Amino acid sequence: MLRYVLVRVLQFLLTAWIASIIVFALMQVLPGNAAQVALGTNATPEAVARLEAEYGLDRPLVVQYLDWIGGVVIGDFGRSYVTEADITPVISDSIQVTLIVVIASMALALLIAVPLGTAAAVFHNRAAGVAISGASQVGIAIPNFLAAIILVMIFSLGLGWFPSSGWRAPIEGIGEFLERLVLPVTALALVQAAILTRYVRSAVLEVMREDFLRTARAKGLTAGRALVKHGLRNAAIPVVTVAGVQLATLLIGAVVIEQVFVLPGMGSELVRAVSNRDLLTVQGIVMVLVVLVLLLNLIVDLLYSVLDPRVRRAA
Amino acid sequence: MSTPHTPAARDTANGGPATTDSTADAPLVAVEDLTISAGGRTLLHPTSFAIGAGERVGLIGESGSGKSLTSQAIMGLLPQELTARGSIALAGGSGNLLQQSESQLARLRGREMSMVFQEPMSALNPLMRVGDQVAEVMRIHRTAGAARARERAVELLDSVRLPDPAAAARAFPHQLSGGQRQRVMLAMALANSPRLLICDEPTTALDVTVQAQVLELIGEAVERENTGLLFITHDLAVVAGVCERVMVMYRGELVESGTSEQIFTDPQHEYTRGLLAASDLTATDARGRLFTIATAAQYHSGAEAGSDTDSDPGRTTGAATSTPAGEATRGGVGTSADPDAPLIEVTDLVKTYRRTKSSLFGRADEVPALGGISLSIPAGRRFGIVGESGSGKSTLLKILSGLDTPTSGRVRVGDVEVGSAGEAELRRMREDLQIVFQDPFASLDPRMRVADIIAEPLVPMGVAAGERRSRVADVLQAVGLDADSAQRYPHQFSGGQRQRISIARALVCRPRILVADEPVSALDVSVRAQVLNLLTDLVEEYALTLVFVSHDLGVVRHLCSDVAVMRGGEIVESGPVEEIYTDPQHPYTADLVAATPTLAAVFADAGSDPRERP
Known part of the structure; x- marks a missing residue:
């Protein structure tokens, strides 16, 4: 191990x-x-x-x-040739924004996808299951910037529930922080949730056919309890793989969403650095994005070994 | 069996011919008019039977006969899309199980009745420690607290004789062998001392020596706890050793039921007679062929044929036919330089596999699969290779057919040195040597027509399309399939028919050597006899040299002239098959022979219940 x-x-x-x-x-x-x-x-x-x-x-x-x-x-990205300021604070400030948005989106996406995908599998031959599958199909087809614009039009411009853009750090007021987070996170999460729902559905369908689930029922669990107790952790393994890959695309998706909602994240900094022809800053931000993606993959790999004892031994 | 019997067990066992009457006062399970259908199709026709407390009942039949559906219906585990009518009542229970809700049934499963399934490799949750899985069945039914359940789990694992039960409890399923996992399943099934134990082909996936141990364990446990047993299997010899009463299912109907003695000595239904005849690998007809359902009429009742198995005339006929076939071959295809040289020669063959490296800098582990084996097979012989899983027989076969390379040692097939042969030489060798694989379902490309599957080996040989068509038609006829089969797809055929297609594919390029890797182990008994007969016919007709790999000593004894017994990558014993079988020199061979359940042994005990007579 x-x-x-x-x-x-x-x-x-x-x-x-x-x-x-x-x-x-x-x-x-x-x-x-x-x-x-x-x-x-x-x-x-x-x-x-x-x-x-x-x-x-x-x-x-x-x-x-x-x-x-x-x-x-050692965390020193050098001094910009253009602004003559240190690059490190730019990165360390913006990375917080981006990570908060990405991680919150993934969490929200999983919160939606796991129950929805499981329901779609359990009721796969009934109307509810078919409806969920259909809806997730539509969700996949919508690009997240479009989702963002639609959300802004409805909930910000229309209903006026949330601000349409901007950012507050949590220490400046948790309410204002969350308020501004809702729309960008939802925009990113909806598409992810649609994709993950499909994977959760097929993983759960797969696991429902497994012999050990039948064993669990033979031991005295109802079909539902057997699925929760023995099925879902097994179904999680393929889902974790996909979620790991999706995290990387979320990071890239965040670059676009930050533009739409004017968030001071890495995407915004990257775009600014490019338009300022600030090569060293671009280099630093790209490097950090690459390391983040690799780090996420590492975490997914380690998560496998926590989930699956067979991986522990094979290694 | 010298263990003292409980009075109840003795009563039911000695119940005589009318066994169902002996369990008159409320049987443990009463199944009445159970009917199972899918959509409009009836899978199980109205079926009624009862199992008494402590009674051991066998249910036999081939795949699709409805035996597994019956057991699933009792357990309440039928797939949703199937509907069951009729009634199933458990003694002291609350009415018809078929009308109870999932949660009501769940309270009975694992407590009042439990089940051991066929496939031990997939029946356990791969992510959960074995001990926890055993403890769970007590936690679900609250028969033990958390700490006590963990203790009990270790005790139960000990009672199914897992070595070091405490360590086994901490293991994950993938760290155990198939036999060990089946013991875990049994421990789980017995945890709450159920009144009814259903075993669905519990030993079919296991090696024979392991099978014998697991069967003994089931027998002991059932006897100790006075548990009713419903034992489902397609293997008559197994059921005879375990059960006192046998029910026979055929095409969704219960066609016959009686004491084991009755069924095996005086079968009434045509199918039962056929099954019995086809199961008996020591009995052959006038042409030296195994009996099939169709020819069963000529098969004399098991007791007669089997009471003096060793001097059975059929057996001698079978042995006699092999010799002329062998002689004919030696004259027929003497294409190699030296006609007296063995057609296949294996010398000091070693194969070591490297396990994937366990660390970045550490050395890779080496796993020996073959530890320096030598054998020679003269042209025209029918050479059997027998061994259990992990014996190295599959590795030997792979190297022999050029699908893998040896670590050291030599393999010669005809005039081709297989180990050092280039692609062109291997291709030439494969025109001479063709393989039939074990799994008729997985070894045929589902998206190719049968004609294309069979003709495929001819394409690299440059055979013209017209010639290919006529050769396909020839071999289809030779393996007993209709000419119009050529335009169909594999899924449209049964297991036995698919194995015929595999054989046709192997024979189409007119090889001198046919290598068969467990070709009948996935088939039903009645189909097995047909395929074995086909192989015998073809070996004679095409003057083939046969290399036949099997875990089943009985099949090899019937089919082969010579045998090599493998264990742990070594050949422990080899020679003429009859000699090895009747007078094994190596203790492992003797174990293997003893562990293989045979009908002959059953017949030898016929007229006495093997459990009751000391």
Whole structure:
């Protein structure tokens, strides 16, 4: 078990390191160097050279890479060539917003999908089950930005229940924080819930056919209790796989949703950095997004071994 | 069996011919006019029977005969889409079980009546510790508190003779073997001392030696607790060893019922007679073929044929036919350089598998599958390989057919060195050597027409389309299938027919060697006899060398001229089949022979209940 965790963590570190090289290399292959991009097309060669010297962009690439990654490891993403401010606070502020939105969305999506998917499986040959399947089909087809706009039109502009945009940190008032969170989280969660409902449904249908569920009933559990006690944890295994992959797409989905609701998350910062031609900030944010996705995958892998004893031994 | 009998058990066992009358005062279970249907289709026609307290009743029949449906109906576990009518009453219970709600039935399941299922590998929850699963059945019915239930679980695991029961209780199902899991199922079923135990093919998926142990365990437990037993199986020999009364089901109807003695010595129904004849692997007709349901009329009643099995004339006929077939072959296809050299030769064959690495830096574990075996098979012989799961017989077969490579050692088939052969040589070898696999349901591509399945081996050989069609028609006829089968798909055929298709596919490129991997172990007894007869016919007609892998010593004894007994990657004993069978030299072979339930043993005891006569 400990060995399994160790192997997975090592794999994570290795992948993250390779990813950092790729991210760094990608920024280098863009036309012009960072100083030139930052100063724009009208910059004099002298100005570019001065900026290069100031930020060490005239050094060999390997040295620049090591300098950058060395900083990233201790949480220092460097200083922006454009705003001349430290990048680290930008990332650490925006990552909180994004993570809150993503995790809340996934939690909400699972809260909707698990009971709905289970019901769809249990009543699969009845009207209720068919209706749930149909609704989830529709849900999958709606892009989350469209869902966001529709939600804003109904609940913000129409009914006036929630603000249409903006962000309050929890310490500034928990009520205001939650109020502004409802619509973006719901917009992201609805589509996820639709996708997950389908997976939960097929996982539960699969598990309902298992012999051990029949054994559980033969032991004296009713069909319903057998499903809850023995079925759902088994059904959770394939669902966790999908949810893990979906978390990564949620992270990307959040970039778009943050634009719609004007949230100061990583997506907004990324878009701003790109339009400011702030390459080092872009590089930092992309690196953090990559590490987050890898980290989520690591957590899913470790979750497997908690759920499934067979994985523990196989490792 | 020398254990003292409880008076109740003795009473019912000695009940005589009219067994149902002996349980006159309120039987444990009374089934009346039970009818099961799906939509408009009747799967089980009105069926009535009763099981007395402590009575051991066998229910036999082939797949689809309705025996499992009957047991599911009693347990209240019928699939939702089926409807059951009639009545099922449990002694001291509250009326008709068929009219009770799921929660009422759940209170009875695992407490008053419990069940052991066929497939031990999937019947336990893979995510839950074994001890917890056993304890759960006591927690559900509140027959023990949490701590006491855990203790009892270990005691129960001990009582089904799991070595180190405390460790077994902490294990997850995947850490146990099939036999061990079936013991766990039994421990679970017995936890609340139910009055009725239903076993649905509990040993069908197990190795013979394990089967013998589990059967003994069931017998003991039932006797100790005076539990009524409904034992479902397709294996007549097994049922005869366990049950005192037998019911026979055929196509959704209970066609015959009586004491084990009656059923085995004086079967009344045509189907029972056929089943009995087809089950008897030691009896053959004038041509040396096994009896089938169709030819059962010529089969003399079990008691006569079996009372002196070893000098049974049918057996000698069977043995005699194999010799001419062998002689003919040796002259017929002597294409290899040296005609006297064995057609297949295996020398010091070693195969080691690497388990996936358990750590990033540690060494991979090596698991030996074959530990240096040698054997030679002359052309025209019918060579049986017998062993239990994990004996290495499947690995040997894979290497022999070029589907896997040896770690060391040599394998020669004809003039091809299989271990070092290139793709082209292997392809040439496969024209000579073809395989029939175990599972007729999984080994045929469901989206291909039968004609295409059978013709497939001919495509790489460059046989023209017209020629392929005519060869397909030929082999279809040879395996006894209609010509119009060619345009149909595998799912339209029964298990036995699909195995015929597999055989046709193997024979279409006219191989010299036919390798069969447990080809009849998934088939019903009556179908098994037909397929074995077909194999015998084809081996003679096509002058084939047969390599036949099986866990069933009886089948190998009937079909093969020679046998090698494998265990743990070694050949423990090999030689002419009759010699090995009647005079085994290795203790494992002797165990295997002794553990295999045979009708001959049943007949030897015929006229006496094996449990009652010391």
